[in-house]
Amino acid sequence: MSEQFTVYLPDGATKTVAPGETAYAVALQISEGLARQAVGAKVNGQVVDLHRPLADGDQLQLLTPRDPDSLEILRHSTAHILASAVKRLFPSALISIGPVVNDGVNGFYYDFEMEQPFTPDDLVAIEAEMKRVIAEKSSFQREPVSRDEARRRFEAEGEPYKLELLDAAEGDITIYTHGEFNDLCRGPHLPDTGRVKCFKLLSQAGAYWRGDSNNTMLQRIYGTAFFDKKELKKHLHRLEEAKKRDHRRLGRELGLFTVSEKGDLYHDEVEERSYFEEIGQGLVLWLPRGARVRETLESFWRRTHRQAGYEPVFSPHVAHADLWRISGHLGFYNESMYKPIAVDDEEYLLKPMNCPFHVMIYKTKAHSYRDLPVRLAELGTVYRYELAGALHGLMRVRGFTQDDAHIICTEASLEDELNKVLRLALEYLRAFGFEGFDIMLSTRPEKFVGEPSLWDRAEEALRGSIQATGLDYGVDEGGGAFYGPKIDIKIKDAIGRTWQCSTIQLDFNLPKRFQMNYTNSDGEKVAPILIHRAIMGSLERFFGILTEHYAGDFPAWLAPEQARILTISERAEAAAVSLLAECEAHDLRVELDNRNESLGKKIREARLMRVPYLFVIGDREVDEGTAAVRSRQGEQFGSLSHEDAVAWLAEKSLPPSLDL
């Protein structure tokens, strides 16, 4: 009674296997090479081990290193190998959890409870031990067990974290074993440890058990793994590249900004304390060259927003505590606000957001449905008490400027407004060369304010506006804020990292709290809909992202210095000075290097400062009344008369125009 199973391959082919046979057997049937290569299988859409028995009628896809799912299997298995190596070298280490991560790191980590944190030397030793585990080629054994059995085993091994995970685990319990190492794990894994060819441990850091700061601090090791040595190399190179692009480094080298520079001043013996010459954590100083970029960004922003029908406004940095009481910030945002400032007998607070001010601007007069929508825009500097450990260059600061705007509209015009906002946001971002977008729609959470029917209509309007762009999007069900649904846009930079910048949020709460209204066509006063939106998010952060995106090579329209005039000898000075004056008269950001240095040195320095264009003037050019034009990359544009050079640079420096 040897009955046979039929399984279906992705190309529609069928294979016949005996009961109990595995995906591996099917791979062998197809070719030995495939069997050698296969790392796992997808059965009826679910990723499983290569050695999982098949059932009749299964849809089978063999996973080779080329499949994206394979990488996850590889990395997860490498995490297990890491854990087993750590247990060998540090028997007292307690294992906890070791998942694959795709966010930024592109690898995996494993958390351990350790008596001592790992040192860099430990990482080297662990890597060496991992190589031994790999050389052993132990097979990964999957073992379905009962909860009691699993409990008994991890109790015997003295692994409290595993017991805790067991309690939290849903569904069937499986244990994966390779060599002497057992781990509670859903799998799947590689056939054996020998399949891991190239991996690297990257870093070590503390991390709380289950991400809760009330729990024990565990020691986390990050690593990554690839099937192909070249891929690993490329990845490490990318990490290096990212380091080279680090905006903190470029910010210093290019003289763009500085964050909370500290200098020691003196120690006061009487007061018994030291005074530090510093601004304060997370506060940014824009240096002249960075400020020029910011100015350009700001005027670009103003121009596009006027064009898009926004009214620029300004609001103060502080406001009476009552305003924040009415807005509700004192209740739900208190932890992120700077402590109050005493003014007479009253309390004032530094603004963490601009919304209450824009609401107050709206409320300075009565509105009719005829004059909606009102679009108020402001580059508003806000202050938020971010945790000290979270601060990072310009990416996470405590004082930053939002490109904030609030649109107050009727429900009838909501969809139209959302379409416009989204279109503006995408056009604006594309102007900087951002092409990839991750769009996420977040819907009603469990705790919310407002009418469910309004939420539904609003979510539909948001969805409709995304669909109008033709771009893909994800939905974070229940991920909206309590006051309204939202759209977030993440941009992909030049090396593929994603950054969340733009957000479009509906607010059903503030209009109610501030009793905002307008008169509708029936003469009734009704509440408008409030849309919060930001495109760059924070100017500081956006500037940091741009710096890394361009790797410091700002396009000419943004560059702090669009061209530099280089003299070859003193004889060129007069001509250079006159060209400089002509450039400045045309509002071009141009500087003159007439130092007593060689041309080679001047070019080198101009390139290091990433000046897009160089105008070289020597005897020849003086005679001709020209300048020799080249780019920072070395492209030659020939000799242009001063007039032509200015016009040429002006054209190269034109800001992008948006199709709104």
Added chain:
RNA sequence: GCCGCAAUAGCUCAGUCGGUAGAGCGCGUCCUUGGUAAGGACGAGGUCACGGGUUCAAAUCCCGUUUGUGGCUCCA
């Protein structure tokens, strides 16, 4: 805020076993007047983050503080 790591000249960094500091770049002066990524010489510049302790002696060892940094957390 929590855990690890770090702090030496404006910048990047060296400094062995504890014996009061070095390099390159930058900066200043002078020479050189040059042709597309570094011309040469000389010089100035540091309470080794801050405070305390151990020691005959501390940049170095210990403790605390500050700041930075890698994570965690948070991110209306």
